[in-house]
Amino acid sequence: MASVERKQEKQGPFYLGYDTKRPTSAEIVTEARRSLRTLQTRRPFTPREEHRQLFTGSHDGRPPSTFSLHARNFEVPDSRPNSGTRLSPLGHKPGLPRPPPDERTDRRGSGGARKRLVRARSLTLELCTSQHSTAPQSVGVHEPTVSMKSSHHVYTKSSHPGHNQERTEKPLKITTQIPTEHRTLRSSNADFSRAKGKPPDTWHGRGDAAGDDGIDDESLFWTNDVLPVVQTFESVAPGGTVAPETIERLLEACRDLYNVLLEKGMLGKRLKRRSYILRALFRLIDLGSDPLNLALAQLILALEVSGNNLLNICKLVFKISRSSRNDFLFQDDPVIDSLVSLIDDCNSGGEAVLYCMGSLKLLSGNSSLARLLLDKDFIAVSLRLSERLVQFSDPTTCPTDHHTHTVAGHILVQVTSALRNMADFPESRPSFLSNDVFSRLCAVMDRHQEDQDVCLNVSRIFSKLSSYAECCSVLAETPSCYRLFLSLLCKHSRKQALTVRLLFTLGNLAARSNHARERVYEEENTTGVLLELFQSYLQVPENHPHEEEEEEEDVLIKLIRVLANMSIHPGVGSSLAANTQCVELLMKVIELRSVDESPETVVNALTAINNLSYVQGECSVVRLRHAHVSRLLLRLLLSPRMDAVLEATRVFGNLSQIEEVQSFIIGNKVHQFVVALLDSKNPDMCFSACGVLTNLAVDPKNRVIINQEGAIHKLIDCLRDFGPQDWLLATQVCQTLWNCTEDTEQEHAQELLEILSLYSDQKALKWPSSADIKAYQEACWELKFLPVAERLLKRTRRLATVPGCHQ
Template identity: 50%
Template sequence: AESLTWKNVIAPVLQRLENGSEDSVDRLCDLCADLHHTLADADMLGRRCNERSKILRTLFRLVDHNSSQLNLHIAELCLAMSVSGNNQLNICKLIFQSSRSEANDIFFQKNSLIELLLGVLNTEEVCVSGEALLYCVGTLKFLSGNPKILKLLLDKNCIGVAQRLIQKLCAVEDASIKMAAHILVQLTATLRNLADHPESRRLFVSFSIPPALCQVLHHYCEDEDICTNISRVFSKVSSYCECCLALARIPHCYQLFLDLLSKHHQKQDLVVRFLFTLGNLTAKGDEPRLQLFQCTGCMDTLLQLYSSYQRKDEPQQEGRPSSRKPPAPPINAQETDDVLVKLVRVLANMCIHPAVGPCLASNTICIQLLMETLELRSVHESEELLVNVAAAINNLSFYQENSQIRHNRLAIAKLMMKLLLSSSMDAMLEATRVYGNLSLHQDVRDFIIQNRVHTFAVTLLDSKRAEMCFSACGVLTNLALDPPKRVSLTLEGIISVIDFWLICSSFWETGCC
């Protein structure tokens, strides 16, 4: 049967391909497709065809036509015939070159190439076919930038294949470790793209991708590209509850992230994403907050990062020349703010834990850095950062024993003025919350009256945001508890406003309105 198929069908097609220099590319593509279908129907794909070498020689000659469409037809058929060694490498390289152009994406959606590439990744070993694997994964990285192909990759079990490949790459011998690292750069970039698709998240969990990537981080902690790609993956998937919980269950992940933050502290794009991931983890509950805090060197690492990204080298004020040499060109101001926004969020989340909060509140360096940020930044340029700093100070102000917040309460009250006087409602809210806690102290109440902060609090009672009204009322209520100030507030008509607002709020809480 094979000889008849060869004589009557395959040989004539090969003849036309060999003599096809004058044919159009479309015609040659059709002939390749016909040949592929014929071999498949006759069960002659793989290594099952006696004349396999002749078919491959004919196909390789067609590469000279320099057509991506034709080359992908050739590559599909060659992989389907289980080429190996240098032939496999050359085919994988050919596919990779075509995948670099988005114009060729359409061709990958109309054939079995993706499935065949995943098959290569499943079956080949790094020590034998490392370079071919590199080109395969590089192709998937380029293709995964296309949303339509992204869905196709998920349907073809790309995440499952990636998980098995990661296990192989983490177990290579020393002789193959450099090649394994190159492959992992491309593979983690592919997973970074896959993480964008909503359907990928449950697959990341079911195929245990988070622990697999933590294993990669452990083995390849010195490789900035690999670590950065994985930080991008975690920052994306940790925003979703199921993935965040899976990540939180990984033993020692907090220590691992802290070690990487310390090791690669100057790589801003890595730092900001691992901090964002830690912020997501510590937002979920008390256990992650305590686990992170109990890690070796946790506060040292976070505060060293804070100090290095604080951006203290602001332009000198006129009339105050500096004797120092000009500082090295700083990281972009927005990039430093991005780091601090995420870092302060981690601190604010951690201190919610009753065992962690007192330690942070009594940490002189931590409180000094937060206050320093309030001094150095403006609400106009760094609104989100200052709002986060105020939120952290508010959380920390609940802890009184040995509290640096309490010790610096007047200085903090003064710094909060810039937030209260800004046009940002979020900044006003956080500042008002801080005043609500600090106004338990006599000297802060004096400051509030002297600087007319209470008049701002009164205007905030008209806010449509209930949380703003409650915070403002808290400040005014604390002032009213002080007899001399109660007289002053009565004369200004504020006491009646407070009483009226408290009556209304009690009705709201009991559902009587």
């Protein structure tokens, strides 16, 4: 009877398998650890820009980051000066016939200048006082104006050094403007009040109830409230050095003027003497004070300048934002609201938005300001702008010229740079996970594939966000990303900064799910694109600068990781394992790269080979080339780098099922090294060593050789040390002990019996306090360890009762 039991116990070595029932979830986890593994790697490093500017790298064809800006750069009519004393109209017309107009005559002498000035002021006066005129307002600029639907703020004094500004929000929406040539005045004050969401008022003389007296009310407001502040501006001579006290007085005047105009609803273009105010504000820019210039910019933007003046104000804000020392000025200033509103307006475009967006990009690099922008829904606003710019550059929906497409690309560089900065903050992830952000960013990339700066910025966003599980899952469900990434890898294959981030993102996608692995592989010519890149970066020309060599090596690391993670999918893994070029390139990495100089490259290549080595059959190139692979592994086992030793041992764990490989291991004394790894006190190392020994011990001759190295004693020590903490490792140790021991093995029977008896008693074991961890540990113990341990325990009990057994 005992002999029958022994025959039933000896059903064969564990590596052949003894249970064909459907695996449980815990068994699936076990098999994942024992076999295929995903590769992780560090995210590509992006150095912080030393100098704040619009564009990095080559600036060919890009707008400048540096420029001179003075009061003289601002144009009429917004800054048209007063002509002095207002002339009364002539009581009669001259009797002489009027000569034909001659521009050259008008340009000569003061008389011609005065004639033009009076004519322009008369036109302005007519448009401002006419209540029901429908004639377009002439402002001398033909570019579309930009409305700012922002929440304006009341300025109050602050104790903030160098800034002295605080704000309390007081929402007031400015009516949307349309291009100058199509703009008409509102017909009544009631219309304006309805647009503001306030009841009609009559103080400014535009309502029906006010009649002609309203003009006097506005004049009184101008005389009492506005003119004294403007005179404060005019009292300071432009240019030269100005005392700090004078700057503070001007800052206070800016706050007062902003608040009084806001209170009376006269921001925008409603005030008739608006040009007078603007002229006084423009001349103060030459004082060169950044705090003052920022206050001037906010006030001028609130007065809704347009055309070249709007561009210059945006340039002025950009110049201020270029210095990180000025970041604190923006912290409590409503100018950020104006900038965000400017880029969110549907009529926005051109260079003004470029420099406005450039300022926001630079400010988003400051963590405090980035969080402030996040509170203002900056990510959603930026995405809306990018969507409009993509439509501008799409010839099928909005035919445009080359210049418009180019400007749209310039702005998109700023938008994507700002979003790249925002992606650094955990608080921003919900915004990126909503509103179909990844699809919209893919559309930006797709439309501007030739613009490497745009593509690089978006790839950096994907690189950062795909490192997080939720974001990676959403990106994996974005169908357009797979085709787009491969297309860009073809188009910009030698652009290392872009290529490495695309590969890193693909590697993250392939690390998450079989669905993503399959989607990557199913794209047209995926394998061809990846292997062509592989060959290109593996055989790079020599004598490269050290920094460039590091970038190229990083591309190789990320590319091999994509292949290793893709190979986990059964179908994809079988295809790659049968691809001779793929396997040979991986082996060539181990041949050409030193593990000391390129450790991550070599380890990734070993992991990819290990995953492919699980594919059995005649189609597996790794198994067909097992002799060559074994020689490469032997060299790595002697490396001082334990991660390389671990991966090499794992590959031997798979290939040691082949008899020729077993002979190679014994013949080159690799088994001695593997047995020594059991003393490493590293669970992963012990697990891999057990895999090799399990396969070797199938052959009785090898079993004797292994036991001569003290394998059984070391295995028992591993079981004692790691069992309660790692039941998967304990299971593997028991399987190895089963293969390494025979029916007559009595030397260690008693010691093994005590350990197995303890570990088989659930009540005698100490379990983790965490409910989740305890549930997982109990499942591993019951489903994986206990069946193997009880089988080994039964045989050990019988051996321990044999007379003469070592006590």
